[in-house]
Amino acid sequence: MAPRTIKVDYLARVEGEGALKVVVRDGAVQSAELSIFEPPRFFEAFLRGRSFMEAPDITARICGICPVAYQMSAIHAMEDALGIAVTGPLRDLRRLLYCGEWIESHVLHIYMLHAPDFLGYDSAIAMAQDHRDAVRRGLALKKAGNEILTLLGGREIHPINARVGGYYRAPRKRELGPLAEQLTQARELALETVKWTAGFDFPDRTRDYTFVALSHPDEYPFNQGKITSNRGLSITPHAYEAHFEERHAEHSTALRSHIIGAGSYLCGPMARYSLNFDKLSPLAQEAARSAGLQETCTNPYRSIIVRAVEVLYACDEALRIIEAYEPPEKPFIAAEPRAAVGFGATEAPRGLLYHRYRLEQDGTIAEAKIVPPTSQNQMSIEEDLASYIGGFLDLPDDALRRRCEQTVRNYDPCISCATHFLRLDMDRG
Helix, strand or coil: CCCCEEEECCCCCCECCCEEEEEEECCEEEEEEEECCCCCCCHHHHHCCCEHHHHHHHHHHHCCCCHHHHHHHHHHHHHHHHCCCCCHHHHHHHHHHHHHHHHHHHHHHHHHHHHHHHHCCCCHHHHHHHCHHHHHHHHHHHHHHHHHHHHHHCCCCCCCCEECCEECCCCCHHHHHHHHHHHHHHHHHHHHHHHHHHCCCCCCCCCCCCEEEEECCCCCCCCCCEEEECCCCEECHHHHHHHEEEEECCCCCCEEEEECCCECCECCHHHHHHHHHHHCCHHHHHHHHHCCCCCCCCCHHHHHHHHHHHHHHHHHHHHHHHHHCCCCCCCECCCCCCCEEEEEEEEECCEEEEEEEEECCCCEEEEEEEECHHHHHHHHHHHHHHHHHHHHCCCCHHHHHHHHHHHHHCCCCEHHHHCCCCEEEEECC
């Protein structure tokens, strides 16, 4: 096989900047490196010295696509430190807010970022010329998620209504009526989305992943539960750092996570789905089976179907919450500062998100630690490339480059959060 070099100067349809290098020798992939070269963003540093009440608004700025997960992880960690337990309608409103974020984020990925890979287009704009109805369906579905964020969060991007202890303002029951009408229509669009993605052509590739996700005894996980794996792990967020460790790799400005003594793991939709299938709504379970999914999914190229199933579930769950909702007596539980350490873990659309804060007696943040999903998935992304790309080496350069990009986009990486992807060097020498 003749030496070949394939480069992608800027990989599109991911959030952030970085590079990919794949080395091929004697017809086999020797190594694959995901290099994140975007400058560090220092959120953990400039949280220090701030009030615990400021953390939700600051951390929401880490990501414009999944700000709810960042601010809610911070809120849960602060409430853990301050001994606050939020229950009842306020807890339900938090799940509803998560529904909105999952819908808008997953739909953006499915229709605008990932579907072009399966349909043979370089962009969603090019795809829209031939698949206009599908793109319109995606935009309408994404709008439903944005409407939830607007009502509960105060605005679509970087919402400002969530706070430690609850919300600054809780909605009246009648305000949720229009949302229910829109979500009823969105649920039908979500069901069509599952069927649409199930019709794509998927490479037959699987690996024996270590899945890690939150699990809850009574519900599909958004913002509460134990951190579990398919290898027997079951811990509270308090024990996260006893089992997971971040390390720096020379080729990346982002830290990379691994399970201590066990190596890489995968978090995100495939992990959540495989560990919590029985907690999906009956409609979502039926749609998944009809789409050809088993109760566990180990083909990352089929993750686009799993995301569609989670969108359907989020619509279903949002409608359930709205129907049962009664406004709380007060929009929040007051929090008194104290010296303490708090831990929080929630499920961002892309996977597990961990926060830890140490507070001074006056509630000032003395130390902050944030571990985003993409940094946890970096090792697994590289292993997918090393494992799968060898089966595509007979492709022409352009087609092989696209397959490499698609393999990374299976994870919907938010590289800015991990601190960003985009140049591919294929060394076949």
